[in-house]
Amino acid sequence: MGKVLVLYHSDSGNTANMAQFVAEGVRSVDNTELRFKTIDEADADDLRWCDGLALGSPTNPGTVSWRMKQWWDELPPDLWSTIDGKIGCAFSSSGGWGGGAELACMALMIVMMNYGFLVFGVTDYVANQFTLHYGAVMAGEPRKDEEKEACRRLGRRLAQWVAVFINGRKDMLPVHEKLPE
Amino acid sequence: MGKVLVLYHSDSGNTANMAQFVAEGVRSVDNTELRFKTIDEADADDLRWCDGLALGSPTNPGTVSWRMKQWWDELPPDLWSTIDGKIGCAFSSSGGWGGGAELACMALMIVMMNYGFLVFGVTDYVANQFTLHYGAVMAGEPRKDEEKEACRRLGRRLAQWVAVFINGRKDMLPVHEKLPE
Amino acid sequence: MGKVLVLYHSDSGNTANMAQFVAEGVRSVDNTELRFKTIDEADADDLRWCDGLALGSPTNPGTVSWRMKQWWDELPPDLWSTIDGKIGCAFSSSGGWGGGAELACMALMIVMMNYGFLVFGVTDYVANQFTLHYGAVMAGEPRKDEEKEACRRLGRRLAQWVAVFINGRKDMLPVHEKLPE
Amino acid sequence: MGKVLVLYHSDSGNTANMAQFVAEGVRSVDNTELRFKTIDEADADDLRWCDGLALGSPTNPGTVSWRMKQWWDELPPDLWSTIDGKIGCAFSSSGGWGGGAELACMALMIVMMNYGFLVFGVTDYVANQFTLHYGAVMAGEPRKDEEKEACRRLGRRLAQWVAVFINGRKDMLPVHEKLPE
Numbered sequence: 001m002g003k004v005l006v007l008y009h010s011d012s013g014n015t016a017n018m019a020q021f022v023a024e025g026v027r028s029v030d031n032t033e034l035r036f037k038t039i040d041e042a043d044a045d046d047l048r049w050c051d052g053l054a055l056g057s058p059t060n061p062g063t064v065s066w067r068m069k070q071w072w073d074e075l076p077p078d079l080w081s082t083i084d085g086k087i088g089c090a091f092s093s094s095g096g097w098g099g100g101a102e103l104a105c106m107a108l109m110i111v112m113m114n115y116g117f118l119v120f121g122v123t124d125y126v127a128n129q130f131t132l133h134y135g136a137v138m139a140g141e142p143r144k145d146e147e148k149e150a151c152r153r154l155g156r157r158l159a160q161w162v163a164v165f166i167n168g169r170k171d172m173l174p175v176h177e178k179l180p181e
Numbered sequence: 182m183g184k185v186l187v188l189y190h191s192d193s194g195n196t197a198n199m200a201q202f203v204a205e206g207v208r209s210v211d212n213t214e215l216r217f218k219t220i221d222e223a224d225a226d227d228l229r230w231c232d233g234l235a236l237g238s239p240t241n242p243g244t245v246s247w248r249m250k251q252w253w254d255e256l257p258p259d260l261w262s263t264i265d266g267k268i269g270c271a272f273s274s275s276g277g278w279g280g281g282a283e284l285a286c287m288a289l290m291i292v293m294m295n296y297g298f299l300v301f302g303v304t305d306y307v308a309n310q311f312t313l314h315y316g317a318v319m320a321g322e323p324r325k326d327e328e329k330e331a332c333r334r335l336g337r338r339l340a341q342w343v344a345v346f347i348n349g350r351k352d353m354l355p356v357h358e359k360l361p362e
Numbered sequence: 363m364g365k366v367l368v369l370y371h372s373d374s375g376n377t378a379n380m381a382q383f384v385a386e387g388v389r390s391v392d393n394t395e396l397r398f399k400t401i402d403e404a405d406a407d408d409l410r411w412c413d414g415l416a417l418g419s420p421t422n423p424g425t426v427s428w429r430m431k432q433w434w435d436e437l438p439p440d441l442w443s444t445i446d447g448k449i450g451c452a453f454s455s456s457g458g459w460g461g462g463a464e465l466a467c468m469a470l471m472i473v474m475m476n477y478g479f480l481v482f483g484v485t486d487y488v489a490n491q492f493t494l495h496y497g498a499v500m501a502g503e504p505r506k507d508e509e510k511e512a513c514r515r516l517g518r519r520l521a522q523w524v525a526v527f528i529n530g531r532k533d534m535l536p537v538h539e540k541l542p543e
Numbered sequence: 544m545g546k547v548l549v550l551y552h553s554d555s556g557n558t559a560n561m562a563q564f565v566a567e568g569v570r571s572v573d574n575t576e577l578r579f580k581t582i583d584e585a586d587a588d589d590l591r592w593c594d595g596l597a598l599g600s601p602t603n604p605g606t607v608s609w610r611m612k613q614w615w616d617e618l619p620p621d622l623w624s625t626i627d628g629k630i631g632c633a634f635s636s637s638g639g640w641g642g643g644a645e646l647a648c649m650a651l652m653i654v655m656m657n658y659g660f661l662v663f664g665v666t667d668y669v670a671n672q673f674t675l676h677y678g679a680v681m682a683g684e685p686r687k688d689e690e691k692e693a694c695r696r697l698g699r700r701l702a703q704w705v706a707v708f709i710n711g712r713k714d715m716l717p718v719h720e721k722l723p724e
Contacts, residue, residue, distance in 0.1 A: 062473060062475065063425065063469050063473060064425065065431070066432035069422075069425070072423055072428075073427065074428075085704070085707065095310065097310060098283070098311065098312045098313045098316075099314050100472065101283075102279070103287065103315065107425050107469060110423070110425055110462065110465055110677070111424060113677060114664070114666070114676055115666070116663070116666045118663045118708075119661065119662060123657070125277055129276065129278060129320040129321055130277050130279065131276070131278070131280050133279060133281050134243065134653070134656060135279075136279070137278070139310040161628070161661065165628075174627065241615075241616050242615055242654045242657040242658070243653040243656065243657045244606065244650050244653055244654060246612070246616065247610075247612035247613035247617075248609075250609035250612050253603075253604055254603050254604070254608065254609045265485055288606050291496070291606055294481075294495065295483070295495055295643065297484075299523065299527075300475075301480045301481070302478075304443045304477070304478045342447070349530050424677065457672065457674070458671075459640060459673050459674070460645070460674045460676060460677070460680045460693065463645075464641070464643065465646070465677065468646065491639040492682070493640070493642050495643050496643060499641045501673070502672055512641065
């Protein structure tokens with residue numbers, strides 16, 4: 001079984017809403033176990049447990065929220081350098097398009113890289129002119145089909161990479177998923 | 182007179198289209214002289230001439246296009262460190278939302294910072310959930326009003342900062358521009 | 363008088379040590395008023411007051427510390443978009459060279475850009491193979507002459523840009539400062 | 544056999560020198576096949592061939608060199624989205640510490656992420672205050688032991704991740720490598 005953690009912080013509910021769709025995507029991959037937690041519910045053991053992590057934060061001034069950052073900064077110091085080799089990806093909701101959600105995703109991936117994660121984006125377009133190359137990004141909450149699908153696709157790809165790389169299920173190698181017809 | 186250079190590279194025409202609206206914004210500020218050039222038309226003298234620079238590139242794999250990068254890398258070596266203190270901002274068109282245009286704008290601003298520029302984004306929202314906090318970003322070409330206005334606002338803000346900081350016109354200090362009614 | 367705020371958070375004392383040298387650089391520019399504060403001592407009025415800001419944080423997992431981030435995230439919401447047009451720069455101490463201090467400086471500058479700041483790095487080399495193109499970066503605390511000088515140069519350049527751009531003292535335009543003989 | 548490509552561009556020879564040590568690190572992992580190529584020697588088939596890629600570029604104004612960027616921008620368009628799931632890491636030589644090598648590594652990783660790579664840095668310290676959390680970074684060429692070791696460690700870790708994730712050799716999971724005694 002692949003083990004996937006969806007871990008997020010949300011103030012307004014927008015990132016929480018994204019997280020629900022990310023979790024849907026994770027669940028769409030069989031033989032995958034999901035933990036779905038806010039930063040108030042998760043601790044170092046959840047990080048140790050997971051093979052893959054989808055990490056979500058609001059875009060607060062162009063980067064990760066202080067609450068999400070606090071969660072990482074206050075992990076037990078002896079955790080660091082003992083959990084290398086997990087797979088990570090990011091999602092973020094900002095106040096508007098052009099508001100820094102891509103930069104916030106990069107900040108989240110930088111934190112994960114610091115902990116030895118291998119991080120990725122998704123090449124797929126989920127609709128015309130809508131993709132998630134550096135994580136799933138949103139203005140506000142997901143409303144349109146493609147916005148929801150971007151979140152789902154992120155979670156699905158994470159679970160697929162975990163299946164392929166951690167569980168050795170080469171048959172799960174994602175072929176480039178097609179645009180909806 | 183403030184001197185503003187709009188300098189861009191465009192393959193598909195999308196970034197060129199953005200540049201036209203950026204130039205409109207520059208022209209909306211009185212006592213501002215505009216040079217509007219592609220990288221094939223511009224040289225080091227244009228850089229030396231300008232007080233402010235709006236720099237535009239397609240988002241090619243998540244960062245600046247090689248042609249735009251070549252333009253900077255092939256500037257005369259003795260230019261570097263002699264033009265510090267100009268004002269810069271960025272714009273970029275990517276294949277889709279979530280496709281890296283914010284990251285490309287950061288790359289453009291990093292190049293300008295290396296040349297001693299002071300770089301900025303724009304706090305204004307130009308419509309509900311549409312802003313340009315780290316430069317004007319677009320999926321494809323600007324079509325909607327707010328997409329065109331984001332480009333205009335970038336050029337306008339650049340010309341305003343040049344007026345305020347370079348030409349000492351404190352009356353040009355932009356008050357936060359309101360959303361269109 | 364130019365008004366410069368050196369604002370920092372420090373856990374280990376390393377970033378605090380950098381801040382002292384940044385402040386020295388600020389003081390080296392005449393007609394400049396300095397406020398030197400930790401995040402526990404500063405509030406929104408200090409931000410409003412300043413023309414220029416040198417912002418320092420430890421590099422905690424590759425980006426800004428949660429405590430510094432909290433300071434920004436908990437500013438009064440009505441401050442945002444009312445203080446555009448200040449000048450900012452960054453400094454950060456990480457655990458080691460290659461440990462993310464440049465990325466942390468970028469995160470600090472992204473936060474400032476979100477608040478409408480114009481941000482800059484310094485083209486000068488302060489010694490052979492030692493510069494501060496995207497802010498002053500350090501492994502641990504500044505010990506070598508060039509490490510101290512990088513911090514000083516950052517503060518000095520900030521005060522110079524404030525003199526030139528905010529106070530209209532064109533004579534303060536920094537000529538590219540030479541390497542120490 | 545794990546397949547690792549070390550691909551680089553170098554003007555001054557500094558990045559080429561780094562690449563040699565990266566290749567040494569790759570060779571230190573058994574059952575690993577190495578291709579060692581400049582951008583003038585490599586083509587899309589080398590990318591298709593590899594399981595893991597160490598990508599190196601000079602830090603030219605704070606980001607990837609135009610020549611390296613050109614190599615990626617001119618790949619056959621139909622390659623994109625067909626090679627997802629490879630493992631990537633970056634190295635870069637800049638003119639000085641604080642000169643943007645970390646930012647250049649991020650740009651290289653952004654390009655690889657766009658092509659569906661999973662990218663990583665290395666948690667290990669290779670000496671007191673010397674690490675490679677976001678790729679191997681250097682001022683000039685590697686001279687000191689720890690500078691050479693940072694490059695080696697990058698190549699070694701890449702080959703280890705390829706062994707673990709692509710070739711299913713779980714015994715190759717790197718335990719956190721200790722500082723040299």
